[in-house]
Amino acid sequence: MAGKKREVQLQTVINNQSLWDEMLQNKGLTVIDVYQGWCGPCKAIQALFRKLRNELNEEEILHFVVAEADNIVSLQPFRDKCEPVFLFSLNGKIIAKIQGANAPLISKKVTSLINDEKKIAAGEMVRPQYHEILLVDTESADAGEGLSEGAQEQYSIAIIKPDAVLTRKVSEIKEKITKAGFIIEAEDKKVFTEDQVMDFYSHIADQPDFEEFMSFMTSGLSYILVVSQGSEQEPPKEVTEPEPDTEATEPTKDQSKPEVDITSEEFKKKKRDSLQEILERQNISQFCDVEDDATLVTKFLDTFFPDFKTLKSMKLQKTVALLRPDLFQERKEEVLDIIGDEGFKILEQRQIVLSKGEARTLCKAYEDEEYFEKIIENMTSGPSLALILLRDKAVQHWKELLGPGTVEEANTNFPMSLCAKFAMESLPINQLYGSDSLETAERDMQQFFPLESTLALIKPHATEEQQEEILRIIQEAGFDITQHKKILLTPELASVIYFKITGKDFYDDVLQVLSEGPSVVLALTKWNAVSAWRHLMGPTDPEEARMLAPDTIRARFGISVSKNIVHGSSNTYEATEVIGKIFEEFVPDNSEEN
Numbered sequence: 356m357a358g359k360k361r362e363v364q365l366q367t368v369i370n371n372q373s374l375w376d377e378m379l380q381n382k383g384l385t386v387i388d389v390y391q392g393w394c395g396p397c398k399a400i401q402a403l404f405r406k407l408r409n410e411l412n413e414e415e416i417l418h419f420v421v422a423e424a425d426n427i428v429s430l431q432p433f434r435d436k437c438e439p440v441f442l443f444s445l446n447g448k449i450i451a452k453i454q455g456a457n458a459p460l461i462s463k464k465v466t467s468l469i470n471d472e473k474k475i476a477a478g479e480m481v482r483p484q485y486h487e488i489l490l491v492d493t494e495s496a497d498a499g500e501g502l503s504e505g506a507q508e509q510y511s512i513a514i515i516k517p518d519a520v521l522t523r524k525v526s527e528i529k530e531k532i533t534k535a536g537f538i539i540e541a542e543d544k545k546v547f548t549e550d551q552v553m554d555f556y557s558h559i560a561d562q563p564d565f566e567e568f569m570s571f572m573t574s575g576l577s578y579i580l581v582v583s584q585g586s587e588q589e590p591p592k593e594v595t596e597p598e599p600d601t602e603a604t605e606p607t608k609d610q611s612k613p614e615v616d617i618t619s620e621e622f623k624k625k626k627r628d629s630l631q632e633i634l635e636r637q638n639i640s641q642f643c644d645v646e647d648d649a650t651l652v653t654k655f656l657d658t659f660f661p662d663f664k665t666l667k668s669m670k671l672q673k674t675v676a677l678l679r680p681d682l683f684q685e686r687k688e689e690v691l692d693i694i695g696d697e698g699f700k701i702l703e704q705r706q707i708v709l710s711k712g713e714a715r716t717l718c719k720a721y722e723d724e725e726y727f728e729k730i731i732e733n734m735t736s737g738p739s740l741a742l743i744l745l746r747d748k749a750v751q752h753w754k755e756l757l758g759p760g761t762v763e764e765a766n767t768n769f770p771m772s773l774c775a776k777f778a779m780e781s782l783p784i785n786q787l788y789g790s791d792s793l794e795t796a797e798r799d800m801q802q803f804f805p806l807e808s809t810l811a812l813i814k815p816h817a818t819e820e821q822q823e824e825i826l827r828i829i830q831e832a833g834f835d836i837t838q839h840k841k842i843l844l845t846p847e848l849a850s851v852i853y854f855k856i857t858g859k860d861f862y863d864d865v866l867q868v869l870s871e872g873p874s875v876v877l878a879l880t881k882w883n884a885v886s887a888w889r890h891l892m893g894p895t896d897p898e899e900a901r902m903l904a905p906d907t908i909r910a911r912f913g914i915s916v917s918k919n920i921v922h923g924s925s926n927t928y929e930a931t932e933v934i935g936k937i938f939e940e941f942v943p944d945n946s947e948e949n
């Protein structure tokens with residue numbers, strides 16, 4: 356019976372990768388107890404699962420399984436760990452993990468997810484964009500949810516406010532922070548909601564100008580930075596290198612290098628305390644708030660960086676992989692399966708016919724071989740498949756899987772490598788390519804996936820919640836929101852965006868919709884941005900979108916053709932023109948405030 360799915364009283368047993376993949380097809384929530392062959396599933400929690408199953412009575416959408424880490428590639432990070440791990444898969448996406456048999460937490464998680472599923476099915480709630488978590492073992496006692504006190508103490512949060520983002524001061528501020536010896540551990544761009552401003556700035560809520568501050572903070576993108584102290588041995592450079600725009604005075608006692616006998620804790624404290632001071636000395640504190648209070652820092656991390664600790668324990672990297680033409684044509688699916696099984700996430704993929712020049716650059720290592728021209732011929736003979744892969748230590752891991760450059764060496768010394776596995780008569784070299792280093796990966800990404808920007812509009816009839824959801828969808832799809840502005844589109848501004856349709860008979864309808872309130876205007880950047888954003892928006896008419904592309908933004912939130920919630924540029928020329936006019940020629944009213 357080994358390797359076959361067998362029903363036990365409560366939980367289905369998953370003991371190989373194909374059953375695991377099959378399990379991911381389950382509809383609704385699957386609670387996965389990850390166990391080790393040598394110690395068996397967690398008995399302590401089975402009573403809770405039985406109780407939840409009976410009380411919730413939702414067999415169609417609530418499943419319980421036990422999954423053996425030893426035999427499932429996806430669960431590799433959890434092998435040989437004694438502590439129980441529970442994963443929560445929602446419609447095939449692992450969205451949460453609890454380490455340890457924490458019954459109350461597990462119960463709360465299951466109940467709330469099932470209640471949400473019921474509301475979604477009844478049309479009472481829009482499906483939230485759940486983030487897929489990375490499967491790693493965090494190896495710490497607190498690893499359930501949130502961060503330990505110890506971990507929180509090391510970090511400060513710096514918020515670069517909307518006016519600084521609009522006037523492009525972000526790089527300068529970040530550079531000043533890092534030059535002063537601090538490390539920016541993580542960053543995100545967000546438009547604060549009113550509730551969030553209320554929540555995070557409650558300590559100044561009684562100030563007379565708080566309402567003004569609230570509307571300023573919700574008016575555009577802020578950058579939220581998680582900042583740590585950096586190495587305690589290294590003195591902050593900022594104190595010894597006055598910035599050109601600050602007055603060159605004799606260093607005060609505070610600014611001089613730390614005494615040699617200072618303890619590392621004192622030194623860390625000194626550096627931590629000085630982030631605010633540095634910003635003040637550099638005349639940038641009006642653009643950037645610093646939060647050191649441990650409780651607030653935790654709140655920021657939990658709200659904006661829920662995976663921070665997991666990601667910090669990893670070396671997440673991007674690398675570029677390429678399947679050469681013959682392999683792409685004949686065995687693409689097998690390669691993609693291996694990529695998935697090895698835990699890589701494919702961020703982008705495209706078919707590309709390489710030019711001779713591109714092929715020569717990629718195969719430079721073989722330029723002295725007599726078969727060089729033959730491989731250039733082969734590589735330019737048809738489309739290759741280029742991929743951007745994301746994973747912990749992606750560059751090294753992909754190179755290790757590939758094995759050596761030539762089939763001869765792979766067959767002799769590395770018969771398990773992908774080079775040997777996918778060898779083909781037509782080519783004496785590896786049918787697969789991988790970037791050699793982080794620098795090469797960066798260069799390869801620029802070459803194969805050049806960045807492009809598009810203009811996006813969220814129309815006035817979108818509610819606050821819908822705006823937030825749309826921004827989340829945008830970020831989840833890998834777009835970088837490079838500009839953000841909330842403005843009332845007057846007929847003059849509307850004609851800049853909709854210059855192509857000003858003569859159409861429905862143009863008055865368009866102006867009418869835009870006059871109903873402020874719109875959110877965005878510049879979105881990623882490879883192939885224009886077409887990717889149009890794809891995400893869906894067909895112009897929401898009715899048609901609901902039939903043809905029900906997951907698109909217009910299908911989910913559009914009301915009618917004129918109230919179709921979003922707009923996007925039609926081509927790169929239009930995008931460049933309109934972004935230039937809206938974000939560069941039009942000077943925002945609040946750029947000099949605060």
Ligand SMILES: Nc1ncnc2c1ncn2[C@@H]1O[C@H](COP(=O)(O)OP(=O)(O)OP(=O)(O)O)[C@@H](O)[C@H]1O
Pocket residue numbers: 856861864865894895916917918919921922923924925
């Ligand atoms: N027949 C119509 N009646 C009312 N409004 C319309 C009609 N046709 C188009 N519109 C509105 O004008 C906008 C621009 O129209 P266009 O023909 O350029 O559509 P699109 O390129 O699919 O959408 P968009 O340019 O907004 O991304 C549409 O998004 C829609 O809101």
